[in-house]
Amino acid sequence: MPLYICILNRTCFKMKLLLLFTVASLCALGSFAKANECRAQQFVHFIRKYNKEYSSPAEFFSRMRAYMRHCREIYEHNERYEKGLETFEKGINQFADSYEDERYFTGELPATDDPEEFENLPSDFFRNKYYMPKEVDWRKRGAVTPVKDQGPCASCWAFGTTAALESHYVIQMKNNLTDLSEQSLLDCDTHSFGCNGGLTSNAFKFVAKHGIAREVDYPYTHVKGPCQCKEKGCSDHPKIGKILQGRFRKEETLMEVVAFFGPVAFVFDGSVASFLQYKKGVYSASDCRANTKSHSMAIVGYGTENGQDYWLVKNSWGYGWGDKGYIKIARNKNNFCGVINKIFLPVYKVKH
Incomplete structure (x- = not known):
């Protein structure tokens, strides 16, 4: 399963290099990452682990920004957890690249049934x-x-x-x-x-x-x-x-x-x-x-x-x-x- 979308007839190899270089540069500049746990390599590993596919380079970068933001939130939360200031630990999972408006319709619709139905x-x-x-x-x-x-x-x-x-x-x-x-x-x-x-x-x-x-x-x-x-x-x-x-x-x-x-x-x-x-x-x-x-x-x-x-x-x-x-x-x-x-x-x- 491909990691990135190839556009026109350009090779995936060139596109991967461009994307990875850009991601690495952004991380190095500190635009998104706060800690070593939030690196471009980690995002690539995340894509592979969860078989993620994105429709365009624009979506790739957008999802990457979401991932880096969530990674930072998780890292900061877990620092407090280790100090005993939180009761639970967070972790990277399949939702780490989700947008704010995707949080999250999992299926239960607003109830319309009579409270005394059962x-x-x-x-x-x-x-x-x-x-x-x-x-x-x-x-x-x-x-x-x-x-x-x-x-x-x-x-x-x-x-x-x-x-x-x-x-x-x-x-x-x-x-x-x-x-x-x-x-x-x-x-x-x-x-x-x-x-x-x-x-x-x-x-x-x-x-x-x-x-x-x-x-x-x-x-x-x-x-x-x-x-x-x-x-x-x-x-x-x-x-x-x-x-x-x-x-x-x-x-x-x-x-x-x-x-x-x-x-x-x-x-x-x-x-x-x-x-x-x-x-x-x-x-x-x-x-x-x-x-x-x-x-x-x-x-x-x-x-x-x-x-x-x-x-x-x-x-x-x-x-x-x-x-x-x-x-x-x-x-x-x-x-x-x-x-x-x-x-x-x-x-x-x-x-x-």
Whole structure:
């Protein structure tokens, strides 16, 4: 895959030399870089690592400026992290060359559903509140599938849904861990808009009515295509009987649900630059907005790290993002970013 676009019949070799010389010169002059970590060679490595392709030299330079700016921000933030002034570390990832206006539509559309559309969690979910474990990780119980990557498609609404469904297929149905098909939701949920976004609530409703295929039968392609649900066996998979919603007043209530019932899907502000740059630690940022819900993920546990309480969250940006595809989001911090405001739980039709 080429690193740069060749224009007319000029050789790529000459263009590469010109671009690399220019980038190196800009870095040497200190136009963009603050530290040795932000060098032209690092940008070239970034392009190769993430298979980046740009449409023109103008876009190349524009993306380079964005990369250098983000690199500087990350470097300065991590200096504060090393001094104990920040609770999380940032890192270079696939979003390092993004523009400000690309931060970032990941797929969850503004909700239009009635807040009372789904059943509330029954009171007997909370009968064990006096025996709360201090730490929960459903991965260790074999109830969480490997991290996936939604790629260049605003389909987080499908991934947050399947993450919860996959876990409860094990917990409620006592079946083996099974990857379910985001593509079947992408192609067939007519109330959502494929790679242009959707609603986690609509995805659950689709599964309740039509079922969902297995990933092996209906694999993910990163683009919306014609619906093949009937051919790919959506109805063969057990349907969910109902969708439970939670809009909690206290984070302790969500802890009880996660501890005694299992992982949940939720929606979060995924547009904040620091969220895109997360690498490890307990994430907390003052500009994360409680009422902005642009990204769907799954809470699969909770715990405490270096005195900081956190929610253990599975993302859909690949294994190389964050902490091997996961993020620890601040817990017991005044409902940070509205984490308890919109929770979804699937309940399968269990045969007795």
